[in-house]
Structure formats: C-alpha cells, structure tokens
Amino acid sequence: MQTQAAGPTQRLWGARFRSEPSAALKALSRSEPGFFRLVPYDLAGSRAHARELHRAGILKSDELEKLLACVDALEQDYLTGAVRACEADEDVHTFLERVLTERLGPLGGKLRAGRSRNDQAANDLKLYLRDKARVIAAAVHDLQSALIAQAQQHIGTLSAGFTHLQPAQPIVFAHHLMAHVQAVGRNIDRLIDWDRRSARSPLGAAALAGSAICRSPELSAAELGYDAPCENSIDAVAARDHVCEFLFVCSMLAVELSRLSEEVVLWSSRQFQWVELDDGYCTGSSIMPQKKNPDIAELSRGKAGRLIGNLVGMLSALKSLPLAYNRDLAEDKSAAFDSIDTLSLVLPALAAMIRTMRIDVERLRRQAPLGFTLATEVADWLALSGVPFSEAHEITGALVQACEAKGIELSAVSQALLAQVDARLTPEVLQHLTLDAAIGARTGYGGTAPQRVSEQIARAQAALARQGEWTHGAYAGPRC
Template sequence: MDDNQEASSTKRLWGARFKSEPSAALKALSRSEPSFFRLAPYDLAGSRAHARELQRAGVLDANELAQLLACVDEVEHAFVAGDLHPIEADEDVHTFLERVLTQRLGPIGGKLRAGRSRNDQAANDLKLYLRDKARTLATAIGDVQAALVAQAEQHIDTLSTGFTHLQPAQPIVFAHHLMAHAQAIGRNVDRLIDWDRRSARSPLGAAALAGSAICRSPELSAAELGYDASCENSIDAVAARDHVCEFLFITSMLAVELSRLSEEVVLWSSRQFQWVVLDDGYCTGSSIMPQKKNPDIAELSRGKAGRLIGNLVSMLSALKSLPLAYNRDLAEDKSAAFDSIDTLSLVLPAMAGMIRTMRVDVDQLRRHAPLGFTLATEVADWLALSGVPFSEAHEITGALVKFCEAQDIELGALTPAMLAEVDARLTPEVLKHLTLEAAIGARTGQGGTAPARVAEQIARLKAVLDKQAAWAADYRGPRC
C-alpha cells in the first residue's frame, strides 16, 4: 500500500470509544504544527528500543523484531532523504509513523503500540531531540567563543577604556573586555552540560502515567537510547517539563549575553566610537542613504533575545497550573523549544563570523583610553598605599579631577606644582603612576587586566573550549 495514500486510510490512535467523527475545528486545533514532524527520527529511535522491549515481553518474536527493525530503518532513511511525508490526516508524528509502519508491515506494525502511550513517546522524543541539539548548540557557542579568543589574542597589549554606567572608568586591555564576553557566553555551555546530567533519564516505560504492564525493563531501553537511567516516577516522567523550561532558560540567557555583545559592537562600530570596522560581508546598507554601513547582524541578534525570553515565559505560563499527569497544554513545549533552537542556529554562526572578521583600530582605542580621567583611581590607590585613609584619598582625588576640569587638561598633563596646589600629599612621585601602562600593569591579581594575567586567562579558556568540544562529540544517544 502506498505511504502517501488518501487521508481516509489513516486510523486515529484514540477514536475507538467515540460514536462520531471529530469536528473540523478540533482536527485543525489538534493537529501538530508542521515543524513537530522533525521529531520523526527520534520517535523511530524510541521505537527501536521499544520493539526490543516488546520482544523481551513476548509480544514480538525474533522474526517479527527483525522485520520491524529493518522497516524502521527504511522509514527513517526515506524521511531523512525527503521521500516520505506526513499527510493531512496524520494528527502527529506518532500517528504518521504508525500509519507508515502498518502499511508496510501489516499487523506487525500495529503491535508496536503495545505497552506504550503517546504520553511517554512525546516526552521521550523531545528529550532526545533536546539532548542532541544541546551538543549542536554547544559547538556553535564554542565557535563564538573561539572568535572572541582569536580577537583577544591579537589585543593583549591594546590599551582601551573600561566603562561603568557607559562612562569612562578605568583603562584596560581590549583583550580583557573581549574575554569578559567569552566567559559569560561560555557559561551557557556549562549550563547545558549540567542540564544534560539532570535530563539523562528516560521516560519510556511510563506509558500513559502508571507505568507499563508489558514493558517492565525501562532501564534497558534507557541505556540503548543513551540515557543514564530511566525516570524514578512514571507520573513525573510524562508530566514533567522542567527540563524544557531549564533548556529554554539557557537559550534565553545565551541570547541575552549575545545581545549585550551585540550592543557593544553597535557602539564600537559607530562613527562616534570608531573602535572597530565590521567586514562588509556582515553588514548591510541603506535603501536611501548610500553612505550607510549598518551592523545588522548585531541588531538582529539583539532583537532575537526578546523572542527567546518570550519562549521561556510562554512555557512557564503553560505549566504553572497543570495538574498531574499529562495534559495537552504540554504540547507547547515543542513550539517554544523548536523556535529557540532554530533562532540560535541562525544567530550563532552570524555572530561568530562578525566577530572573527571585524578589524580593531588600535590607535583609536589608545587615544580614548585616558579620556574622562580614567587614571583617577591610580591617584586614590597611590595615596592609600602611602598611608592616607581611603576616604580622604577619595576626596583629594576628586579635588584633583575638579582642578583638571577647570584647567581643561587630563591627569597625564599635571605638573608637580599643580599637584601641590591641590594637596601637599600629592607629591611628584604619583606622576609615574599616571600612565596607561602603569595602571594596567598594576592589576596583576587573578582576573585582572594586566596583560600577563589576560594571556593566562586566554590559555585557560582555550583548554575549556577543548573540553566543551569533547563533551559535544562524546554522545551515546541518537543524533539526527
């Protein structure tokens, strides 16, 4: 029988006790969104494990198992190749695949439904998908980090302005600033690894909610699918979606970190800053103003953050009042997860390319570094180290800045006579501390901006990137 026969040949998985056909409105609302059918390879992976469990239970004999597994492989190959598609009457991925397997195998295909429910199937399909895509995301995040690291390695000695409140604060090396973004973005890989540890429990065997009277070795199916174990509680197995919410938090947090980096790229590439020049391949122009070169990747990425935050809020809202166990509200998990993953699959490569190809204007950064009295803290620190209480040192330094403002000079232009005019404790000795190199070189503590410390930070992060890549590659579950 042809796989794409008319809708009338499709049998619902749930309609036996109903006297009439579902309304057109119900069918329209109940049918899965087209994007949900991407779960087919994961559903088939679960079917392989379930089929072996059915043989252990005596529902399938060895010959039937072999036929079923061979057919599952054929169906997966056809689906991935684009030769097999759901039809209008396929309510969801489970209906679609059961229809195809039954058409090809007859009664053997129908046996596969024994001992399981769409409830544990749905939970398993999405969990397998998310565990797989967590590795894909980790790899793409690593590419953004690697781009930041590559830029940072070129600018360990590039002097720059550090900001608080978007006001010039203290001098730093530009590599230190870039690495701050790399560290923050990379923590989301740590979160994915930690999330995966909590999520590595299989829902298969929970059936509708009470567990299966047929499939009684869920731990074996769990091992086959790359899980660490099966779920402890069958009700929790089908009703829980905290792992989806946690995944969505990670994607939204990542989007927020990328948005913060994007905002700075927008500033750095502006005419007012002129710190970086973005590659033409990662910018667009204006339809009316020929001179424009717009940082669209940064702006689009910044805008996507709100969308991913919305996906998290949407899923939390869907969960907040649900009684145990399964409710159809939980189908919202796929819409939110798929959209967040699809969005990041576009944003991450674009961000990595933009950062990797941008050119930094070293001279412009150095010109800006001392402006706005960024060396003022050096004066206060020097006074404190000389025995002046910091509260007094702060007042003296403030008076010195006020003096410079009145003279329209920066701190580096002060003379011994000017220092003495402000306060007798400001001896000429302080002048040797009022250079960018001295200020940066003094920050030698762990995590500081001294070039030697930044170089060590870069080396450590490169080792972390190797570990992240190894985690992403070392996955025992299905990858589709």
C-alpha cells in the same frame, strides 16, 4: 515509493466515540509541520520499544527483525523525502504507525502495545533536546574561539573600560573581549549540567502508571543513551522542567549575545570608531548611500526578547497543570524548536562577524585616558602612602576638578597643580599616571595586566577543550 497523502487516517484513539472529530478539533489538534522533525527520534524510541516487546514475548524474533528493518527503511525514506505525513496525520506518532501498518499490515500495529503517546512525546523531545544541546554548544564554542582569536591579537591594545557607559579605568582590550568569552561560555557548562539531570528516560511510563508489558525500561534507557529510567512514571510524562531549564539556558545565552551585540553596535558607530565590521556582515540603507549598518548585531540583540518569551510562555503553560499529562504540554515543542532554530541562525553569524572585524588599536589607545580614567591611580597611590581612602577619594576628586577647570587630562597635570590641590600629592604620583603603569598594576588573578590576561586566555582555551569533549563525544544516544 511515495506514500499517498489521500485516504482515511489511522487515529491512535477514538474507539469509544460515536462520531468523527470536528474540523475545528482536527485543525487545533494537529501538530504543527515543524513538529515532524521529531520523526528520527520517535523511530529511535520505536526501535528500543520493539526490543522491549520482544523481551515481553509480544514480538517473535522474526517479527522483531522484520519490524526493525521496516523502521530503518522508513527513516531513510523520510529523510530523503520519499515518504511524508499527510494532512490527516494528527501527529508524528500517528504518521509513523500509519506507514508501518501500510507496509507491515497487522505487525505494524503491534508496536503500540505497552506504550502511550504520553511517554513517546516526552521521550522524543528529550532525545531531540539532548542532541541539539550539543549542536548549540558547538556553535557557542565557535563564537568563543572567534573572541579568543581577537583577544590574542590585542593583549597589548590599551582601551578605556566603562561603567555606566562612562569611561572608568584603562584596560587591555583583550580583557574586555575575554569577559564575553567567560559569560558566553558559562552557558555550555549550564548545558552540560542540564544534560546530566535530563539523562533519565520516560519510556516505560506509558500513559502515567507504567507498563504491564514493558517491564525493563532500564534496557531501553541504556539503548537510547540515557543513564537510567525516570524514577516515577507520573513525573516521567508530566515533567517539563527539563524543557524550561533548556529554554532558560537558551534565553540566558541570548541575553549574553545581546550584550555583546550592543557593544559591537557602539564600537562600530561613528562616535566610537573602535572597530570596523567587514562589508560581508553589514547592510546599507535604501535611501542613505553612505550607511553601513551592523545588522547582525542588531538582529541578534532583537532575538533575545523572543527567546525570553519562549521561556516565559512555557513556564506559564506549566504553572497550573495537575498531574499527569495534559495536552497543554504540547507547547513545549513550539518553544524549544523556535529557540533552537533562532540560536542556530544567530550564533554562526555572530561568530563570523567577530572573527572578521578590524580593531583600531591607535584610536583605542588615544581614547583610553580620556574622561580621567587614571583618577583611581591617584586615589590608590595616596592610600598606599598611608592616606585614609576616604580622604584620598576627596583629594583625587579635587584634582579632577582642577584639571577640568584647566581643560587638561590627568596625564598632563603639573607638579605645581598637584601641590596646589594638596601637599600630599607629591611628584612621585606622576609616574603612576600613565596607561601602562595603571594596567601593569592590576596583577591580581583575573585582572587586566597583560600577563594575567594571557593566563586567562590559556585557561579559557583549556576550558574549551574540556567542553568540546562533551560537545562532540559524550552523548551515546541517536545523533539524528
């Protein structure tokens, strides 16, 4: 049955006021429509609270059963659209109490005993974030899988590595892709660590001092998938550092995605031509028919600033607030919802773009030695031959100058030119001036040698499996 949108509201406050709130106050105070996504989480908290009221003797057994059945029915009606908030409902809590009272009469009003919107609001958002942390982690997992799949195909693909966006040393392209896997994946570990710190329930804190009615918050905490209640009832309703930390992880992830996106923009440009993006993940120009634009990468890059702004905005809202609860804290939801919604769009699009991009192996190899990327091999060979590296560096620089003067790369240097630059540059150095030799020499842990990159991929896959156990199975709370 559709709940009517008309009729007087049932505010959760106002008994001591002589007049109705002004229209301006109502407009400013009412929750944004997007906040009502917390309905299932508020109802999950209401179930736990109802059982606490039963333990306190406020609800009889038959009343508890009736109330829980009504909460279950209300959740289904909300999810199917059979019931919705009306304009007069100030927030999620007002909306739900109104409907429960309409359906249960005075029994619906009993649920408010022993709790406050302060601990409800904190609990609703914390449950939501713990739920969505796993959704985000799963999307990151998919992006990592796409990058790893590409890396597995290019363990033998040679390319130039860059510093300062200048050719620096040759690497295998898989090694570069795996650098993004490592950077992106650390954010899943951050979410796991964040979740451990966030597994404390604010229910039972009430307004700030704790509840004289609900005295077993550890039972409600366990029911909702928390490890324990919050240690301090004031901190329980006043703290939003868990929101800021969550927003930091979102913004750090967005920054990593932006860096990946920037490289895809470069790689797909006419100047690089390293990769070709699938048509399904590009757009064209309304005026230039030849254009193929990497819009997913560009849009993802642009969203990073937005998520950083959400973090900065929340930190700014918190910085001067006295304890305990202040209405300023309502900013937590706008920031969190926007960051989650944004990542929920960006991550799948990026994963699909990476999974379908085609890499020009021959072009990468041709460009790999350009820009004297083999120069470090000369300096290293001299150092291993006993030449102090400071001298080896100078000798190699002189060799590069000589090559520039002749318009050749190091791979084309002659024995005569070596001897002309420095007598210590004997012909033996030439066997080190190949791409395969340079890459094969980097056999240290984490290096670019193909064997090491293969090992890195295997470790990354094991890490994904470990993270996946948390993403898909560790949370015992409501999955709404």
